[in-house]
């Protein structure tokens with residue numbers, strides 16, 4: 001949900017036309033000039049810690065302030081000023097644009113500025129313009145983002161439109177909540193595995209939240225086979241040591257223990273919520289008492305329409321003493337290609353087993369400790385398959401636990417078709433009886 005609405009006065013819009021043209025011209029003129037002082041604490045700089053602090057103190061003296069990006073709307077960045085402890089004060093908001101000299105970089109990087117980023121901004125009373133060049137009228141004080149701090153962690157994927165680009169989805173989080181619904185839409189274990197790999201790479205703790213467990217009681221939706229596989233999967237993740245919480249966001253009173261458990265787990269952290277659209281990320285967040293309710297579409301069939309209810313990433317303060325980033329559901333989650341050693345490390349249950357060759361990809365190599373462990377039932381076949389899928393770069397397209405748009409939509413369509421056929425059959429029978 002967009003945190004703040006843009007109020008555009010139609011008449012003023014026309015009057016500002018000339019101003020906008022002028023600004024566009026200025027923007028064009030800075031292209032071609034590369035001044036890369038975006039990351040203020042870049043690891044490439046040879047400043048000592050003390051020198052870095054002096055550099056920062058100088059900037060603070062000049063009037064720059066520290067802030068946290070809480071929402072990005074096209075070219076506008078909503079910032080919450082950080083307090084002494086480095087925590088964002090979400091009641092102290094600023095509407096900022098990014099300094100023009102960084103535009104060159106912004107053109108090349110999709111995720112130049114991401115929700116969760118820590119930045120330095122300069123208070124400034126200039127009028128702000130949206131991506132269509134329209135002025136924005138808000139009560140918020142204005143500023144210009146001058147620098148960003150290096151991200152301490154991130155969850156990213158390959159940009160679905162440009163696989164060679166990285167799409168950073170979450171930045172500077174302390175915990176990633178991987179949210180899936182058990183059914184409607186059906187849990188995609190492969191997607192969970194890919195999120196876990198990203199969390200392991202970045203050393204971010206993760207919790208798997210399985211929502212909509214109420215649907216497991218519906219025999220039409222949850223067959224015996226489904227339930228069996230489902231229980232087996234939960235046991236697998238638990239045995240590896242991952243936190244996994246089953247919940248029903250619609251009936252919190254019925255599973256208060258788990259709600260309380262999550263509240264305790266979340267306390268004092270910045271949690272990034274990630275998962276498919278319609279799995280209940282916003283519904284879960286609402287149980288954590290956010291500063292304002294996240295919009296949830298009550299229509300249980302929303303996921304059939306492939307439309308997102310949450311449309312922007314946004315950082316919220318929670319009443320339980322934590323922060324959360326709500327994200328719009330993703331359709332596909334294709335991660336970077338990793339070499340076998342790095343990828344194996346991201347499967348913690350693989351770590352105790354040794355192979356003959358250090359470079360072993362655990363594929364066709366002889367005397368492979370991992371394959372032996374799979375054969376001995378010490379590593380689950382399912383997770384091994386996930387590993388192979390990610391290694392070969394096919395897991396997001398085919399195979400078990402797949403989570404692409406294409407398969408998800410095909411799956412939903414097949415179910416819709418079956419439902420229509422059942423209804424037609426019922427109708428036909430009713431007519432026959434008459």
Ligand SMILES: Nc1nc2c(ncn2[C@@H]2O[C@H](COP(=O)(O)OP(=O)(O)OP(=O)(O)O)[C@@H](O)[C@H]2O)c(=O)[nH]1
Nearest residue numbers: 212248249250277278279280281282283309310329
């Ligand atoms: N049966 C059932 N439905 C639920 C539960 N939690 C949420 N829902 C429904 O699932 C739908 C999607 O919930 P949201 O919270 O909007 O899902 P989201 O993950 O935020 O979706 P996006 O914002 O599109 O990414 C809504 O219609 C909710 O009412 C649950 O525990 N059980």
Ligand SMILES: [Mg+2]
Nearest residue numbers: 281282309310
């Ligand atoms: Mg949502």
Ligand SMILES: [Zn+2]
Nearest residue numbers: 355360362368
């Ligand atoms: Zn091996």
